[in-house]
Amino acid sequence: MIAGRICDVKQFCLPGVDFSRLAFMDLLCDLDLGVLMTDDKGILIFYNEVQATIDKMDPADVLGKPITQVYKYNNDSSTCMRVLKHGKPIINYALSYRSHNADVGNTIHSVFPLFHKQKIFATICFVKDYNILERSIPAFLSPKNNQRFADGTHYTFASIIGSDPGFVDAVKTAKMAGNSPSPVMLYGETGTGKELFAQAIHNFYYGKKGHYVDINCAAIPENLIEGLLFGTAKGAYTGAVDRAGLFEQANGGTIFLDEINSMPLHLQGKLLRVLQEKKLRRVGSLKTIDLDVKIISSLNQSPRDLIRSGVFRMDLFYRLGVIYIKLPALRDRRPDIEELGRHFLQKYNTQLGKSLQNIAPEVIDFFWQYPWPGNVRELEHVIESAVNFAGRDETRLKLEHCYFANILEQDPPHSPSPDPTPADDSHQPESSALPANLDLCTALKTLEKKMIIQALEQSSGNVAGAARRLGISRQLLGSKISRLRLRHFLAEIKHKNM
Template sequence: MQKLDNTDYLSIFDDFSDGVIVTNANGVIVYYNRAISRIDELNHEDVISRKITDVYDLDNSTSIIMQCLTKQKSIIDEPIYYRTRMGKFANTIHNVMPIFNKNKLVGAICFVRDYHALANTIASMPLPGKDQQFDSASITFERIIGEDPVFVDAINSAKMAAGTPSPVMLFGETGTGKELFARAIHNHSSRSAKKYTPVNCAAIPENLLEGILFGTSKGAFTGAVNRAGLFERTSKGTIFLDEINSMPTGLQSKILRSIQENTVRRVGALKEIETDLKIISSVNKDPHIAIADQTLRSDLFYRLGVVFIHIVPLRERMGDLKLLVEHFIEKHNVLLCKNVKKISKEVMKLFKTYNWPGNVRELEHVIEGAMNVVGTDEVIQIKYLQTHFSNWPLKAKPARPRRRYGEVFSEGHNTNLIKKKSAHEENIIKNALLENKGNITRTARSLGISRQLLYYKIKKFNISRNNAIK
């Protein structure tokens, strides 16, 4: 960009769903797209070449754009309720970045998202990075690929959990298939005909999350209207709280209260509204570590983890690699109109030595990327792989051995603490079993956890009940 008033390059923003405003260094508007025109209900010709503070009922201290120009720093996810000089009110989220040319400030670009439009679309949004090629109603347990015994155990546990109203927590690294499991649980349940709402807790700005989940009441804040939140709108159905450990702990306590009482209270309201929800949640790190670093409340974990399902990473179920490769080749042959038969022996050998930090999702993306450049070849060769894969043999490391949930590799400063905490938990469970002579119901009641969670922990710590029963 050599001149700010040369707006040819800005035409790419004309059809953006977000509003876009570009100003010069003095705050004079040089570009104003169609979306912001709809939000503000102002005509393009009425704002171009006018200063921000002349168009909006704002001054240099209250205008986000003028603040950005003054501080010469980006302002991200800033909510603002404003009024235009024509009297239109708007409740929006701003992202503003300064524009520099050879270290000289020449202007600012502002992206504007209408809050109400965001709230209305969150419920129907697919989770970022997830498989969007199929209708969600068609996702069943039969479509989840894998024969690894531990993985099959996870599928069987999920099937059984689908038939109960109890909360389910899924634990797995990014890309292991938590969203597929959540949708399959919903589709396998008696609520399958009702609404399924996925919520990516890490993707929604913190200052909007409570209102989006619980709703808002008129007068709660400037511009607030009576609006049902996702909990209320999904009642009778299933809500999936993805990466709940990314949610602020203060909001986690409100989630806990809502689940315990089966009610929600809109932001700014006094009235409780009853809800009936199947709650599925997920965490992308070991819950014990999340609790230790205070990103997950322990009481919320025990409430949401009534049924706890660990989805193992790809590197721990490499026996499924061939099945998954064949599945993704077949899928993308259809989508890309290709006729690929297989991958070469060299590629399979490479795949077996790779660590797969992105898990099954990464495997699919690697295969899809190769099939885009394979041409008429029927075999995926190393030359078709992405650069970081072609270099992988130079730095290959053996895959980590499988570990049970709760075990921690000694890679960080917190591992001793986690090991001690796990050992302490194991001793508490053993003593409780002894005191209750191995009776599961009484032991679970004395520990304040469910029978299912107690069974899981007995299996996790490999505790024998025989000594307690004697």
């Protein structure tokens, strides 16, 4: 016991847990940071008084419970669970989460794995209260997801957010690719995170040692791309100088060929030869250079369509796509939209000096319905714009802050239908029972309410079961029930089934 201590460290530890390997254990109660620890299964085993104050919870109520039950988020958005998965620290990470007793929207986490005999046996998480930092030490308000990157990169697997099953499978395949020197091909629409995955694979394979070089093949004029990729020799053409190409610069590391389907066919043939021989020659040179490069490429169109149309060589595809990863579009992983939105909200809160803590349910509702042609990149820019429009004293991101939502959600004109209701409606769809002068927005809301009521009845008032029937998250269904004022109906169903 340290002199002057008021609390006993045992009251903040799970009974029976052996902390003898941690000499600093009895100091954690004295820190002015929130501190919590989990074991290798994600069970909370330590929870100090500052963290209890932030969360408005008693340590006795949370110790021994999985961290994913104490806080309302998916496993992949829990920094502790992500560190357990990846074995890498996450430093100065702005995270939005909720405890059972309080909304916590402004915290910065640093999580570290704890090893014993090269095996993770626990994680320790230090939590800074953003509001306290804002009032006291403004210089700290520059959190980044992780600082341990190779030159030219900003992301690791710990930076990747999402729990949709298809997306999780893509991450698992990418980690497998990070353990192999074989070429990797990423396929996904613009804005799905291909560059993020490429950097994560590189950092997983090389750490800080290997060079990372990237090029967008669609952005370079055809007459320049060959010299840029393979280098030039003096005298190759008028004005040519000895210059290393991007492949040489990436030697011993990774080169990322983004949108490689934009590469001219004759260069695809030269690239294929470089892959086969693992050697290259600069343009205009007879000297060969040995290469040891991990190649990651990406396509933004279906490889089948590209090969059938003759713009992409099949032999190059199967050489570059030894490990092939398809990244799902955001519209195909809608459960991740709220999680990503909150992540970007905290990111731009910090950058723009705002104090927004939550996203209003109607915004989440709109996000679920919007098709997101620009995918995650579009979502990030929408959140950035909305945070700019929000006032400094506002605490909730509203639909009025989303400029594109205001454009797309203009009320249509209220005009009566010109078609009279048929006398015989026996073969008409169920929607024909709606009033003839009902506008589209009202009709959609009426249909939505009807479907929610039907799902709640079929699931005997179980909100999670109704959400599964409707194909949406439980949180989103809860917000819809509140917005449509169906709480009394839900209570009646539950009472009827007691």
